[in-house]
Amino acid sequence: MPHLNQSVFKISLIGAAGGIGQSLSLLLKSQLPKPEIYDKVELCLFDINKDVLNGVMVDLSHIDTLYITLKLSQDIHDCLHNSDIIIMLAGLPRRPGMTRDDLFHINGTIINDLALNIMKNNPSGSSLKNISIVSNPVNSLVPLMVETFKLYKREDLISKVYGVTILDQLRCNHFTGNMNQNIVIGGHSGDTIVPVIQDNELSDDEKLEIINKIRFGGDEVVKAKKGHGSATLSMAYAGFKIFKQFYSLFTSIETNEIGITLYHEIDSCAITGNVKPAILQNVRFFSIPMVIGKNGIPISFNFEIFKYLMNNEFYAKKLLPTCIEKIIENIETGIEKSKEFYREQ
Structure with a gap:
């Protein structure tokens, strides 16, 4: 007999009719296991392209x-x-010759509107546990949304905003042939992507060749599709790996925390007792391994990898300084845009 008041776990997919959205919708609908602490799951699809969305549905x-x-x-x-x-998947996709900065002018407006609508429809104390941004440029869009929540004094939402950077890790696994030893930290574009390749048999030049393949893997896909799309299939798969972990955290009885690498505000690490490395003191957002608790908020950030990095000249003097300089610029771009939108309200 069905429950009179069934508990529902709701997943909202914004941009469900797009290239990533269709593939991710398929994976979510077909591959998520039955929830343990909810009666059912509602997969809610939205896109401005209503005709395509109806067909997908x-x-x-x-x-x-x-x-x-x-x-x-x-x-x-x-x-x-x-x-x-x-x-969040909506926004303009990358096209040949476009940078993530080009995308920001359009997608920044979309993210700001989304942030305002999230606040309207999810008051303090609501069931909202996670807001994940897949749309690019992640380095700037996540700070934009977080800053918007701060300006409107919605502190309850700030720590639940994540940028999905796992595709860089998948590319690292592919190009190195190793799924366990290497991690990718930093940001989600160009020189801000820092694959940490701990293979002592490779020279610095050999590592840099692999790193550039990882960094510019998205460009390779855009060129291969000749302007007819970007990395949609691999991104959908990468996103699903992340969302399946969050789903397990929120809907299973025994899972109380997950270990994961995402782009997040790291200033909150002071609350957890973590100590940011000196090189990150002026960096507010960074993709780093972290542990996330049942409420969807990070419990701790793992900065242990920096002990290795700061003792490795290739990373300490070549890759990290450039990454940090550019990621700070990206972060400031997002924050300043948020303040500009706020003044215009």
Whole structure:
């Protein structure tokens, strides 16, 4: 007999009709296990392209994971209302010759609007546990959203905002042929991506060749698709790996924390007792291994890798200084844009 008041875990997918959105919707609908502490899952889809979205909805509805219901939202408010996880995929995709900075002028406006709508539809004390930004440029869009929440005094949302950078890790695994030893830290564009390759048999030049393949893997995909798309399939798979972990954290009985690498505000590490390395003292946001608790907020950041990096001239003098200089610029771009939007309200 069905429950009279069924508990529902709601995942909101913004930009579900796009290249990443369609593939990620498929993975979420078909691969998420049955929740342990909820009766069912609602996968709520939204996109401004209503015709394509309707087709995606009908197509996905034939997948027989009956505990996951689909909902097509006609407006953003309905999609965001009482969400547990919000996944942001909307915005302009990369095209040949475009940089992530070019994308910011358009996608920054979209992220600001999304932040305002999240606040309207998820008051303090709501069920919202995670806001994940996949849209580029992650380095600037995450600070933009966090700063917007700060300006509107929604401190309850600040620590729940993450930038999804895991595709860089997947590329690192692929190009090094190693899925365990190496990690990727920093940001999610060009020189801010710092793959930490701990293979003593490789020369610095050989490492740099691999690092550049990882850093510019997205450009390779854009060129290969000849302007007809970007890294949509690999990004959807990468995103699913992250969201499956969050889903397990929030819907299973035994999972109380997860270890994961994401782009997040790291100034809050002082609360956890972590000590930021000196080289990161002026860096507010960084992609770093962290432990996230049941409430969706980081418990700790793992800066142990910096002991290795600061004793390695290749990283300490070549890669990290450039990464940090550029990521600070990206962060400031996002923060200043948020303040500009706030003044215009």
